[in-house]
Amino acid sequence: xxxxxxxxxxxxxxxxxxxxxxxxxxxxxxxxxxxxxxxxxxxxxxxxxxxxxxxxxxxxxxxxxxxxxxxxxxxxxxxxxxxxxxxxxxxxxxxxxxxxxxxxxxxxxxxxxxxxxxxxxxxxxxxxxxxxxxxxxxxxxxxxxxxxxxxxxxxxxxxxxxxxxxxxxxxxxxxxxxxxxxxxxxxxxxxxxxxxxxxxxxxxxxxxxxxxxxxxxxxxxxxxxxxxxxxxxxxxxxxxxxxxxxxxxxxxxxxxxxxxxxxxxxxxxxxxxxxxxxxxxxxxxx
Numbered sequence: 001x002x003x004x005x006x007x008x009x010x011x012x013x014x015x016x017x018x019x020x021x022x023x024x025x026x027x028x029x030x031x032x033x034x035x036x037x038x039x040x041x042x043x044x045x046x047x048x049x050x051x052x053x054x055x056x057x058x059x060x061x062x063x064x065x066x067x068x069x070x071x072x073x074x075x076x077x078x079x080x081x082x083x084x085x086x087x088x089x090x091x092x093x094x095x096x097x098x099x100x101x102x103x104x105x106x107x108x109x110x111x112x113x114x115x116x117x118x119x120x121x122x123x124x125x126x127x128x129x130x131x132x133x134x135x136x137x138x139x140x141x142x143x144x145x146x147x148x149x150x151x152x153x154x155x156x157x158x159x160x161x162x163x164x165x166x167x168x169x170x171x172x173x174x175x176x177x178x179x180x181x182x183x184x185x186x187x188x189x190x191x192x193x194x195x196x197x198x199x200x201x202x203x204x205x206x207x208x209x210x211x212x213x214x215x216x217x218x219x220x221x222x223x224x225x226x227x228x229x230x231x232x233x234x235x236x237x238x239x240x241x242x243x244x245x246x247x248x249x250x251x252x253x254x255x256x257x258x259x260x261x262x263x264x265x266x267x268x269x270x271x272x273x274x275x276x277x278x279x280x281x282x283x284x285x286x
Contacts, residue, residue, distance in 0.1 A: 019264055019265065019267070019270065020240050020243045020244065020264070020265065020270070021040065021240060023239075023267070023270045023271075023274070024236050024237070024239040024240035024243070024270075024274075025037070025040070025236055026236075027232055027235045027236035027239060027274065028141075028232055028233060028236050029230075029232050029233075032140055032141055032232070032233065035089055035093065035140045036137070036140060038082075038085045038086055038089045039086065039089065039133070039136055039137070039140065041082050041085070041086075042082055042083070042085075042086035043103065043133065045065075045080075045082060046062070046065055046103070046104070046107055047107060047110075049061040049062040049065060049107065049111075050062060050107055050110040050111045057111065059111060062104075062107055062108065062111050065080075065083070066104050066108075068080060068083050069083060069087075069100070069104070072084060072087045073087070073097065089140075093136075093139040093140055093142075094139050095135075095136050095139060096135075099132035099135055099136060100132075102127055102128035102132050103128050103129065103132055103133075104128075105128050106125050106126075106127075106128030106129040107128075107129075109125055110176065113174070113175045113176055113177075115176075115177035115181060116177055116178055116179070116180050116181065117180060117181045117182060118180050118181075118182050119180045119182065119183065121180060122164075122178055122179070122180050123157070125178065126156070126157045126160045126161070127153070127157075129160060130156035130157055130159065130160035131152075131153035131154075131156040131157050132153075132156070133156050134149075134152035134153050134154075134155050134156035134157075135149055135152055135153060135156075137152060137233075137237075138152045141229060141230055141233040142230070143228050143229065145228065147224075147225065147228075148225050148228040150225070151221065151222050151223075151224055151225020151226075151228070152222075152225060154218050154219075154221045154222035154225075155219075155222035155225070155237065155241065157218050157222075158215050158218040158219040158222055158241075158244070159240070159241070159244050161211070161214070161215045161218065162212075162215050162244050162247055162248055162251075164178040164179060165179070165208060165211055165212065165215070165248075165251055165258065166247060166251060166258060166262065166263050167258075167262070168192050168197075168258050168259075169194060169258055169259050170262070172191075172192055172193050172194070177192075179192060179207075179211065183207065183210075183211070184207065186207075187203045187204075187206050187207040187210070188200065188203045189203050189204060189207060192204075194259045197256075197259070198256060198259065201256065204255060204256075205255050205256075208251065208252070208255035208258075209252055209255065212248050212251060212252045215248055216248065219241065219244075219245065222241070223238075223241070226238060235274075235277055235278060238277045238280065239270075239273055239274050239277040242273045242276060242277055243265050243269070243270065243273055246265055246269065246273070247263050247264075247265070250263050251263060
């Protein structure tokens with residue numbers, strides 16, 4: 001499925017990045033989809049800079065892109081089309097520069113594998129990596145307001161946290177620690193590496209189920225903001241959220257699954273979830 005008039009480059013980046021986000025995003029109005037795809041391409045390409053390629057991270061790439069961005073903000077033009085596109089979008093819909101700075105800050109934490117010792121550390125990271133994306137999404141669909149923005153931040157936070165739980169094995173391999181060390185200690189775990197977690201399975205299961213409960217609390221609060229969204233945007237966001245809820249349920253049922261496979265919904269489930277979200281959205285009074 002390709003949106004008419006949408007850059008195939010944007011679509012390919014979007015499709016490769018996330019099944020949940022890609023198919024859910026197709027529910028946006030066409031003009032909004034183009035903006036969402038521009039946002040996604042920017043954050044995806046920047047995030048890719050801190051991925052391991054050939055056994056190591058290219059430590060020069062992220063600083064170079066940050067300078068590219070700063071140059072465009074200063075009135076210049078980037079050599080990268082997607083940086084220029086994002087800046088145009090930012091000016092058009094009113095992204096705050098502090099949001100973009102926060103995003104880069106979180107990416108730099110990844111570049112240096114800065115561990116999260118406390119829940120506050122994790123939440124500071126998630127503000128830049130996910131909550132500001134929720135704020136940007138609000139501006140794309142024309143939403144302003146303190147309560148709506150708070151709910152959008154919580155939606156980004158909730159989705160990011162499930163990603164952390166789902167990707168524990170992968171993140172351990174990269175030397176990254178997003179689940180706070182203080183929470184590991186609370187459950188009697190010294191590490192989330194596979195051998196430790198499976199050897200201390202009772203403690204690991206306890207931790208995972210407690211953290212899924214934390215996610216669920218954030219998700220419930222986030223859903224209070226759905227009433228502010230236009231119908232098509234509400235449908236897209238609620239579809240993605242329902243798919244993340246499914247991921248959470250799978251992991252809650254069997255926490256050790258995160259060491260066996262990456263929990264992702266198949267296309268059939270995505271379509272079914274879209275239909276469920278459509279039915280539920282029509283019942284919401286806005």
